Amino acid sequence: MKSRPLLAVSACLLGYSVRYDGGDKYEPWIVEVLGKVADFLPICPEEGIGLGTPRPPIRLAGPPDRPRAQGIADPSLDVTGRLRAYALEMLPQLGNVSGYILKSRSPSCGLRGVKLFADGERYSREGTGIYAAFIAAHLPHLPLVDEEELRDPRLREEFFGKIGLRLKT
Numbered sequence: 550m551k552s553r554p555l556l557a558v559s560a561c562l563l564g565y566s567v568r569y570d571g572g573d574k575y576e577p578w579i580v581e582v583l584g585k586v587a588d589f590l591p592i593c594p595e596e597g598i599g600l601g602t603p604r605p606p607i608r609l610a611g612p613p614d615r616p617r618a619q620g621i622a623d624p625s626l627d628v629t630g631r632l633r634a635y636a637l638e639m640l641p642q643l644g645n646v647s648g649y650i651l652k653s654r655s656p657s658c659g660l661r662g663v664k665l666f667a668d669g670e671r672y673s674r675e676g677t678g679i680y681a682a683f684i685a686a687h688l689p690h691l692p693l694v695d696e697e698e699l700r701d702p703r704l705r706e707e708f709f710g711k712i713g714l715r716l717k718t
């Protein structure tokens with residue numbers, strides 16, 4: 550029997566109540582359809598660095614090449630270094646997964662198009678989450694996708710091709 554792929558997944562997408570507001574971002578298709586043929590490794594970097602839940606929300610701020618993850622209410626709360634250190638710690642475990650499904654638009658997990666605040670309330674969509682950027686840079690061959698991309702049949706097929714999974718959807 551062919552073994553099931555192990556996929557790392559942002560824990561909030563699996564229904565874990567780990568968001569800053571104590572909620573989740575349960576994605577039924579991932580859990581109820583993909584979960585029939587794959588196993589999941591849930592990861593929440595903001596929990597992982599000890600911010601706790603609920604917690605003050607953070608956002609990306611600064612220039613695109615040097616973004617920081619800072620508290621919205623209190624910018625002196627800067628968790629950039631802690632998120633990178635956590636990503637470094639996770640690299641060995643991620644060496645054993647076939648792919649990674651990340652939460653879109655998150656200042657930690659978002660792969661692209663994350664709000665990046667320049668000054669005050671002005672922002673672009675040029676950001677990548679601090680944790681996700683570190684993982685992408687250090688594991689360039691690990692297939693990465695977010696839950697919004699998985700809703701697009703073409704991008705879903707592309708991701709499945711990379712992890713060697715065939716799934717009728």
Ligand code: SF4
Pocket residue numbers: 559560561562567568569592593594595596652655657658
């Ligand atoms: S997006 Fe990432 S950091 Fe935010 S709650 Fe989900 S898993 Fe945790």
